[in-house]
Amino acid sequence: MASAPTPRIAGPVDLHMHSNHSDGTESPAEVMRQAHAHGVRTAALTDHDRTTGWDEAAGAAAALGMTLIPGMELSAKHEWRSVHVLGYLFDPLDAALRAETDRIRGDRIGRAERIVRNIGRDYDLLWEHVVEQTTLDATVGRPHIADALIARGIVRDRTEAFDGILHPREGYYEPHYAPDPLTAVRLITRAGGVAIIAHPVTSGRDRMMPVAFIERLIAAGLGGFEIDHRENTAGGKRMLREIAAAHDLIVTGSSDYHGSGKPNLPGENTTSEEMAARLVDRATGTAPRFP
Ligand code: AMP
Ligand code: FE
Ligand code: FE
Ligand code: ZN
Secondary structure (H helix, E strand, C coil): CCCCCCCCCCCCEECCECCCCCCCCCCHHHHHHHHHHCCCCEEEECCECCCCCHHHHHHHHHHHCCEEEEEEEEEEEECCEEEEEEEECCCCCCHHHHHHHHHHHHHHHHHHHHHHHHHHCCCCCCHHHHHCCCCCCCCCCHHHHHHHHHHCCCCCCHHHHHHCCCCHHHCCCCCCCCCCHHHHHHHHHHCCCEEEECCCCCCCHHHCCCHHHHHHHHHCCCCEEEEECCCCCHHHHHHHHHHHHHHCCEEEECCCEECECCCCCCCCCCECHHHHHHHHHHCCCCCCECC
């Protein structure tokens, strides 16, 4: 029997959004409502290191007549660089991937406590203030520490916290465990997903992975790059487009919406319907949730 054809991916497509299951400020259903209100018709929920928001997002997307592409933003690290690898449509029950996200999320807690202890030497901040800012066992990160600093009246918003106290140059920062990007790409790919490097060229060439290493990621199964993202530099985007064309990779554009935690708005950058369809066709781990 012939299988039913895949329904069309409707645009505009926004493939990178966060809920309060990580460091966004809204529930997964509210993220879908905000995406819809901004005109988005296919949206991905990509919480950091976590997939627990998928079901709620799928229910809300169905009610709105939208398509949900389930995803995740996996924390990785190349040398000193934090590298975020977006994974789409992988099997959320894959044992190896789950073991890795459990390890990252577990280590993030001790790391956040260490940062808070460091800050507490100079400011009136305790770990319990950060716990008050996290719900639902959220993947804890510096944004939650920022929210505690806001609640204590120490900074005005997350931007001020990241530009100041939370910036590594201030001396309070601590790293957390994260896998090598090669491991991240392999884990997502082996779980039937498509791996896309998030915001790969954010601030100057030294922050970008060397091209030779990116070519190793491509050989390991990398699906493509998130190119249209507000933090990528113009020169970096041009270079990535050339690499993507040379290797016939998928290129995406996304908002990286975090609710009120960042100025980014749903649909401010989008992915073409053609590229989104390629991504869907390539994945084998989970089906998109069509309305
Ligand atoms: P962490 O993974 O705990 O080191 O924190 C990094 C997270 O903080 C990323 O997921 C970003 O979404 C968020 N972030 C980074 N810079 C800012 C900023 N200037 N304002 C708000 N959130 C930020
Ligand atoms: Fe984030
Ligand atoms: Fe990111
Ligand atoms: Zn993100």
